[in-house]
Amino acid sequence: MSERSFLSEITIKNLGVIESATLEFEPGLTVLTGETGAGKTMVLTALNLILGGKSDAALVRTGQERLVASGRFAVTKEIANSASEKGAELDGDELILTRNVNSDGKSKAIAGGIAIPAGTLAELAVELIEIHGQAANLQITKSSKQRELLDRYAGSGLQKVFASYQLELTSYQNLKGRISTLKSAASKRDAEIAELTEFTNGFNKLKPKSGELAQIDVEISKLSSVEEFRVAIATAIGAVEDEENGTLTSLGLARRALDSVRAKDPEIEGVFSNLSEAFFLLGDANSTLNSYLASLEADPDRLSALQERKAALNSWLKKYATGETDLDLLIVRGESSKSAMADLTGGDELIAELEIELITVKKSLLAKAKELSSVRVKSALTLATAVSEEIHALSMPHTNLIVKVNHPDYAGALKESDFTVTGCDEVMLLLQAHRDGPLVPIAKGASGGEMSRVMLGLEVVLAKVQPVGTYIFDEVDAGVGGKAAIEVGRRLALLAKDAQVIVVTHLPQVAAWADSHFVVKKSSDGSIVASGVNKLAEAERIHEIARMLAGLEDSASAQEHAAELLAMRANG
Numbered sequence: 001m002s003e004r005s006f007l008s009e010i011t012i013k014n015l016g017v018i019e020s021a022t023l024e025f026e027p028g029l030t031v032l033t034g035e036t037g038a039g040k041t042m043v044l045t046a047l048n049l050i051l052g053g054k055s056d057a058a059l060v061r062t063g064q065e066r067l068v069a070s071g072r073f074a075v076t077k078e079i080a081n082s083a084s085e086k087g088a089e090l091d092g093d094e095l096i097l098t099r100n101v102n103s104d105g106k107s108k109a110i111a112g113g114i115a116i117p118a119g120t121l122a123e124l125a126v127e128l129i130e131i132h133g134q135a136a137n138l139q140i141t142k143s144s145k146q147r148e149l150l151d152r153y154a155g156s157g158l159q160k161v162f163a164s165y166q167l168e169l170t171s172y173q174n175l176k177g178r179i180s181t182l183k184s185a186a187s188k189r190d191a192e193i194a195e196l197t198e199f200t201n202g203f204n205k206l207k208p209k210s211g212e213l214a215q216i217d218v219e220i221s222k223l224s225s226v227e228e229f230r231v232a233i234a235t236a237i238g239a240v241e242d243e244e245n246g247t248l249t250s251l252g253l254a255r256r257a258l259d260s261v262r263a264k265d266p267e268i269e270g271v272f273s274n275l276s277e278a279f280f281l282l283g284d285a286n287s288t289l290n291s292y293l294a295s296l297e298a299d300p301d302r303l304s305a306l307q308e309r310k311a312a313l314n315s316w317l318k319k320y321a322t323g324e325t326d327l328d329l330l331i332v333r334g335e336s337s338k339s340a341m342a343d344l345t346g347g348d349e350l351i352a353e354l355e356i357e358l359i360t361v362k363k364s365l366l367a368k369a370k371e372l373s374s375v376r377v378k379s380a381l382t383l384a385t386a387v388s389e390e391i392h393a394l395s396m397p398h399t400n401l402i403v404k405v406n407h408p409d410y411a412g413a414l415k416e417s418d419f420t421v422t423g424c425d426e427v428m429l430l431l432q433a434h435r436d437g438p439l440v441p442i443a444k445g446a447s448g449g450e451m452s453r454v455m456l457g458l459e460v461v462l463a464k465v466q467p468v469g470t471y472i473f474d475e476v477d478a479g480v481g482g483k484a485a486i487e488v489g490r491r492l493a494l495l496a497k498d499a500q501v502i503v504v505t506h507l508p509q510v511a512a513w514a515d516s517h518f519v520v521k522k523s524s525d526g527s528i529v530a531s532g533v534n535k536l537a538e539a540e541r542i543h544e545i546a547r548m549l550a551g552l553e554d555s556a557s558a559q560e561h562a563a564e565l566l567a568m569r570a571n572g
Helices: 040-050 077-085 118-128 134-139 143-154 156-184 186-206 212-223 226-241 247-259 266-295 300-320 324-393 448-465 482-495 538-550 556-571
Strands: 006-015 018-024 029-034 066-074 094-102 107-111 114-116 129-132 400-406 426-432 470-474 500-504 516-520 533-535
Touching (some): 029 040, 077 094, 129 448, 143 324, 143 400, 143 448, 186 300, 247 266, 324 448, 516 538
Parallel strands (some): 129 470
Antiparallel strands (some): 094 107
């Protein structure tokens, strides 16, 4: 198994401008470049489909019935087990995810050859890949996403506290619900108590047992037919044990007649054996009949008592059940009626006891909420420092990230709404453009290029504490140029030391840092054929980066500049 998951291959057929393409990826930093409109983002579109994204008939290549996007992943043992639990089949340590989209918009998701819901692909995606583009940059402006990022950074230490908090919150909510139910039931309590009391009294008086009616029927049948049983059994005994004509006497004579010759012929020996078995079985039956006859005794009092018992049980069943089959259910209800009665008759006393218990649980919940806030505040300081260092290295030398954790005053009276499933905290990511400058929410204080660099800085830091196997960046270099672009490339290469990184870029300063470089080219008719996505050799990279620099891959000066950029990676 791999120590870390990574994307090893994408196969695309009939997706947008791409007719057919296969890209084989390796760990490290991979870049995809190409002219505008060549289809670079189609690779990410394919990956989005593979990972459970929304299907769209408009993505199917014109004139084709369906598109197919498939991704091959090398996965860890933990991810393999998770995928298996979700219904996927693996080939060793490889997981193949496939998405077919028909021209009518219908789609099919397949994991390891097994059809699964597209939503399951999305669940697997969380463990495999993190994609960053303009949409991801918009997501980070939400407070919930900012809290998730902080919690990811805080790691297992926070998760333990978080789990304890949620347990206390569940206990608190359950207890609140029980108290609410008891209070709402108070108005109809008298009627319920009367009904339950009547049922319980009947149950306690009868004390019914499971299967009792069937047993009563059997005994009533026997006591009602004592004389009939006696005549039948006496006749049967006479036929079996009569000294002259009885069956036992006849079988005994037959056995003795054959005993002298059975040793001379195996066939006779078999007959003798069968006669012997019948003789002994008949003897046992005769003994049982004699015992049964001796026990037969008319008992009118017992018969009358049984009939009265049956009538009482049937009357009780008729009142509380729909048939004999419900007797066991009524017995269960009767056995639990004591605790049900206690809840009802306890009334205000029980509610008072539970409200005292609620105070204790709320104190514990408050303590867990404070502990959770404390862990977040400490983690926020270290996360802000680490990300700020990354931002400084990305040509934003005076900008700092501030991670602020707001929570209610725990010394005051907290409202019910303060305790949410995620705690009492609101997390905010703020930017400070210079020392002593105002703190501005990240959504308002960062341009597109700055936002991309902040996101990159966050991922570099997060990858060290809770790494995802593969990071995909689209437009991470938007609004970035010059020295900042070089630093973005350097930081992507740094991130690629901890995880696989795939970047769609138009900046030569970023492309130069790649370990693997793919270029997407248009054919003359505007479509992309199988050879339209090529992995570049080192020498070919000079021409592609020269094209990105000057638009002229044959320009000598552009090629010199390209070679200079490529040398950066070798020199670190």
